[in-house]
Amino acid sequence: MRYELDFSALADYWPDFLHGAIVTLQLTAIATVLGMAIGTLCAIGSRSKRRWLSRAVGIYVEIVRNTPFLIQIFFLYFGLASAGIRLPVFTAAVIAMVFNVAAYCSEIIRAGMDTVHPGQIEAAQSLGMSTPTIYWDVILRPAIERVYPALTGQFVLMMLSSSVASQISTEELTAVANNVQSFTFRSFETFVAIAPMYLALAGLLKLGFWLFGLVAFPRRRRLGTAL
Amino acid sequence: MDIVFNWSYFGYLLYGAMWTLVLSALAFVLGGAAGFLVMLARTARSRLIRQISLVYVEVIQGTPLLVLLFIAYFGLGIFGIEVPPLVAAALSLMINASAFLGEIWKGCVEAVPRTQREAAECLALTRWQAFVDVILPQAARIATPPTVGFMVQMLKNTSLASVVGFVELTRAAQVINNSTIQPFLVFGIAGAMYFILCYPLTAWSRSLERTLNVGRR
Amino acid sequence: MSAAANDTFPRPAATAPAVSLREVRKSYGPLEVLKGVSFDVAPGEVVAVIGASGSGKSTALRCINGLESIQGGSIEVCGHHVGTHLSEAGLRALRQDVGIVFQSYNLFPHLTVEQNVTLAPRRVKRMGNSAARELARDCLAQVGLAEKADAYPEQLSGGQQQRVAIARSLAMQPKVMLFDEVTSALDPHLTGEVLRVMEKLARDGMTMITVTHEMGFARRVANRTIFMRNGLVWEVGGAEMFAQPRTPELRDFLGHEL
Numbered sequence: 001m002r003y004e005l006d007f008s009a010l011a012d013y014w015p016d017f018l019h020g021a022i023v024t025l026q027l028t029a030i031a032t033v034l035g036m037a038i039g040t041l042c043a044i045g046s047r048s049k050r051r052w053l054s055r056a057v058g059i060y061v062e063i064v065r066n067t068p069f070l071i072q073i074f075f076l077y078f079g080l081a082s083a084g085i086r087l088p089v090f091t092a093a094v095i096a097m098v099f100n101v102a103a104y105c106s107e108i109i110r111a112g113m114d115t116v117h118p119g120q121i122e123a124a125q126s127l128g129m130s131t132p133t134i135y136w137d138v139i140l141r142p143a144i145e146r147v148y149p150a151l152t153g154q155f156v157l158m159m160l161s162s163s164v165a166s167q168i169s170t171e172e173l174t175a176v177a178n179n180v181q182s183f184t185f186r187s188f189e190t191f192v193a194i195a196p197m198y199l200a201l202a203g204l205l206k207l208g209f210w211l212f213g214l215v216a217f218p219r220r221r222r223l224g225t226a227l
Numbered sequence: 228m229d230i231v232f233n234w235s236y237f238g239y240l241l242y243g244a245m246w247t248l249v250l251s252a253l254a255f256v257l258g259g260a261a262g263f264l265v266m267l268a269r270t271a272r273s274r275l276i277r278q279i280s281l282v283y284v285e286v287i288q289g290t291p292l293l294v295l296l297f298i299a300y301f302g303l304g305i306f307g308i309e310v311p312p313l314v315a316a317a318l319s320l321m322i323n324a325s326a327f328l329g330e331i332w333k334g335c336v337e338a339v340p341r342t343q344r345e346a347a348e349c350l351a352l353t354r355w356q357a358f359v360d361v362i363l364p365q366a367a368r369i370a371t372p373p374t375v376g377f378m379v380q381m382l383k384n385t386s387l388a389s390v391v392g393f394v395e396l397t398r399a400a401q402v403i404n405n406s407t408i409q410p411f412l413v414f415g416i417a418g419a420m421y422f423i424l425c426y427p428l429t430a431w432s433r434s435l436e437r438t439l440n441v442g443r444r
Numbered sequence: 445m446s447a448a449a450n451d452t453f454p455r456p457a458a459t460a461p462a463v464s465l466r467e468v469r470k471s472y473g474p475l476e477v478l479k480g481v482s483f484d485v486a487p488g489e490v491v492a493v494i495g496a497s498g499s500g501k502s503t504a505l506r507c508i509n510g511l512e513s514i515q516g517g518s519i520e521v522c523g524h525h526v527g528t529h530l531s532e533a534g535l536r537a538l539r540q541d542v543g544i545v546f547q548s549y550n551l552f553p554h555l556t557v558e559q560n561v562t563l564a565p566r567r568v569k570r571m572g573n574s575a576a577r578e579l580a581r582d583c584l585a586q587v588g589l590a591e592k593a594d595a596y597p598e599q600l601s602g603g604q605q606q607r608v609a610i611a612r613s614l615a616m617q618p619k620v621m622l623f624d625e626v627t628s629a630l631d632p633h634l635t636g637e638v639l640r641v642m643e644k645l646a647r648d649g650m651t652m653i654t655v656t657h658e659m660g661f662a663r664r665v666a667n668r669t670i671f672m673r674n675g676l677v678w679e680v681g682g683a684e685m686f687a688q689p690r691t692p693e694l695r696d697f698l699g700h701e702l
Contacts, residue, residue: 003305066379066425067418068386070397075418078410156289163291167390174293187301195290195298202289346550349509350564350616351539354532360563364554 009184010193013176020176021197027090027172028159028205031097035158036151038098039105040140046110057106064103070164072096077168093165093172101158108150112143145217152209156202163198173197232412236403240413243399244420250385250395253317255378258324265329270336272354280329287326293387295319300391316388324381331377335370336362372439375432379425386421396420462487462522462620462651463508469516470503477503479675480517485620485653490646492662493655495672496697501655504672505622508653509542510535522619540568543613544622547629549605551597557584557608558593561615568616576615583611587641603634607641614645621645623654639665659686659698671697 010017046057064072073096080087087095116139124138144151166175173194181190268280287295299322300315339362347357389398400417404410461484470478477500485491493501506512508519510530519526524538552560561583562576571579584590587607597605606626613621623642627635639661646652646665656662662669663683671679671694679685679694689695 062426062429063418063422066383066429067421068383068397070386070389071400071414071418071421074397074401074404075410075414078404079414082408082410160289160291163293164387166293174291177294177297181301188298188305191294191297191301195286195294198291198294199286199289342546342548342550343552345511346546346552347563348535349511349539349544350612351536351568352564353536356567360567361552365552368554 005189006186007189007193009186010180010190013180013184016176016180017173017194017197020171020173020194021201023090023170024159024162024172024201025204027093027097027162027165027170028155028201030094031101031158031162032155034094034098035101035105035155038102040109040144042102042106043109043113044135044140046106047113061103061106064100065107069096069100069161070167072100073164073168089165089168089170092168093162093170096165097158097162100161101154104154104158105151108147108154109140109143112147113139115146116143145219148209148213148217152206152213155209156205159201159205160198173201232403232407232409236407236413237416239403240396240399240417240420243394243396243417244424246393246395247382247385247397247421248424250313250316250320250388250393251378251382254320254324254381254385257317257321258328258381261321261325262328262332265325266332266336269329269333284326284330287322288330292319292323292384293390295323296387296391312388312391312393315391316385316393320381320384320388323384324377327377327380328374331373332366332370335366335373338369339365369439372432372436375428375435379428379432382425382428383421459487461485461520462489463653464520465504465508465517466519467517468504468507468514468519470500470507470512470514477675478507478514481672481675481677482517483670483677483680485651487619487651488649489668490650490652490666491654492666492669493653493672494657494659494662494669494697495678499672500675501672502624505544505624505653505655508620508622509539509544511544536568540616541619542622543616543618543620544624545606545609545613545626547625549597549602549609549629551605551609551612553597555596556593557589557595557597557600560597560608561612564612565615579615580611583614584608586614586644587611588637601634602630603637606630606634606638610638610641610645620651620653623652623656625655625657627656627658662686673697 042057042060045053046061048054073093076096076099077087077089077092080092120138120142121134124134129138162172163174165172166178169175177190177194181187184190265280265284268276269284271277271280296315296319299319300310300312303310303315303318343361343365344357347361348354352360385395386397388395389401392398394402396417400413404413407413463485465484466482468478468481469476477498479500481500481504483491493505495501503512507514507526508521510526513530514526514528516528521538522541524534524541526538530538552563555563558577558580561580562571562573565571565576565579566573580593581590584593587610589604589607589611592600592604592608597608600608609626610621626642627638630638635658639658642652642654642661643665654661654666663686666683668680668682669685670677671685671691673693679689679691681690685694686698689698
């Protein structure tokens with residue numbers, strides 16, 4: 001049997017693909033902001049002197065790192081549904097992504113915080129800075145600056161794994177492709193077509209993070225460190 | 228529904244877990260072999276080969292594994308053969324792993340000081356001999372922790388094979404949940420099983436990293 | 445160019461030189477580090493190359509075994525011609541006859557001392573395991589480290605590591621040995637043990653070119669000393685050169701070094 005590749009049938013569906021790509025970006029944007037915020041809090045918590053707190057964060061991080069995202073998303077979505085809480089699929093996907101990416105962020109930021117020299121903190125204390133100021137200006141900002149490339153890499157990976165949300169029918173790019181292929185019967189072509197779309201999204205994301213880095217970390221720019 | 232979770236379901240989950248392990252092992256062996264080639268290409272002397280392999284790595288790393296899996300699944304189907312989901316899953320996991328492992332290993336090879344290659348070549352060793360006898364053993368030591376770390380990633384990634392109907396742990400859990408409708412319990416147990424498989428690797432990777440750092444000091 | 449760059453000191457033997465540099469030029473981008481360097485080294489001769497950092501002395505040495513490519517001139521080493529282009533096979537043939545020891549030892553950390561020494565004979569000369577081990581024992585005995593055969597480099601002092609590096613080079617039975625500031629990373633008492641090994645090699649008739657900061661060694665052991673400055677051979681002479689430098693630049697340099 002000879003198979004003729006035919007991408008033309010897909011052309012009619014470009015608004016659907018575009019919509020899917022936008023949903024993917026929305027998921028990513030929300031998960032990045034919330035994941036970053038919660039990840040930072042977790043990183044601070046993991047260095048806390050209160051053992052229960054650092055323990056709790058440690059357990060959370062290990063659970064996320066050692067179980068598949070697909071299981072996490074099923075557990076959350078179907079689990080809550082069985083308990084009578086019917087979340088919109090978009091919300092469920094966002095919650096799962098935040099839950100997932102925050103754990104990785106926490107690990108990365110924590111590693112960055114550990115590289116801040118104790119002398120820096122002592123210097124800040126001797127200048128009479130308050131603890132929150134020290135945390136923000138002396139520990140967190142330099143730490144995040146240092147691990148910024150690792151963080152952005154993690155967010156790009158998260159954008160890619162948002163495709164898994166298609167399994168609970170979140171209408172993101174992969175789910176759109178799934179629908180399109182069921183109409184057109186051009187399964188192979190459809191998925192080949194969305195691969196470059198994801199590549200473009202990944203490129204867009206990297207560009208965005210790079211630009212953000214230019215604004216947020218002027219020192220990096222001045223020293224010419226590659227992001 | 229009166230079907231409740233029982234021991235036979237648990238057995239089915241264990242059966243799924245076994246296939247998760249088989250698929251992980253397959254992915255690691257195939258992906259490792261392909262990743263080695265990618266690493267060679269990424270560190271090749273020819274600029275062209277380096278650039279082509281860079282594009283390969285960027286494309287694979289920029290494509291979701293799930294999309295790769297669908298491409299493999301439907302792409303192999305084009306040839307008119309009935310594709311066992313295992314083959315499609317193994318193929319896509321291999322391609323995915325080759326790009327990530329290749330890039331990790333490239334970094335490790337480049338982390339070996341340049342003077343080591345220089346010293347080897349000054350002893351009249353060929354480039355390949357210098358690579359095999361001098362660079363590779365040192366790179367392998369650096370590469371072990373991140374490689375074990377990536378094995379965890381691969382093990383978790385096998386869960387996506389459930390999407391094309393391959394019965395591994397996640398698929399088994401879905402099947403059971405479809406009849407019992409006890410998602411917290413079923414996915415909770417499945418998650419715990421993944422944890423039991425992954426955690427030792429995570430811990431191992433971490434301890435390897437620690438000894439490596441101590442050794443380097 | 446200094447007028448003092450001519451070579452008047454008598455050589456040990458009037459045979460064809462083991463190493464011969466002719467108008468060697470080398471630049472890194474716009475920066476010219478060798479501006480036409482010429483000198484000969486006779487078989488069995490020990491030549492010390494001195495000069496300030498940036499004078500091009502290490503670069504000249506590295507050109508001799510092809511670690512750096514040259515942009516002009518030519519180098520003859522034991523019948524090997526090093527031009528501006530050298531094939532990989534030509535490079536390997538050259539390096540079988542020319543050993544080099546580096547400032548930073550560059551031992552292979554994952555191999556034992558003995559394995560460091562036997563690697564090249566086994567791989568390059570296809571020597572059998574037992575023959576290679578015997579050779580290694582000889583070479584290690586020459587540098588006084590026979591008992592350290594099973595140690596790993598990190599278990600040795602800097603001086604011992606450097607002596608292993610010398611043994612590793614000797615195992616290829618080179619005709620010429622190059623030493624690139626081999627004692628610069630060592631503290632004084634470790635420097636002594638390395639210099640003694642080199643002196644013994646010199647007495648045994650090895651052709652040696654050593655880039656060094658050790659003026660005492662240059663004066664005592666070298667047949668001739670080459671003073672390089674600004675990418676040029678500035679002054680050449682025997683031990684008397686240290687007492688009566690002909691150029692003010694050398695006098696200046698020696699004044700700083702002493």
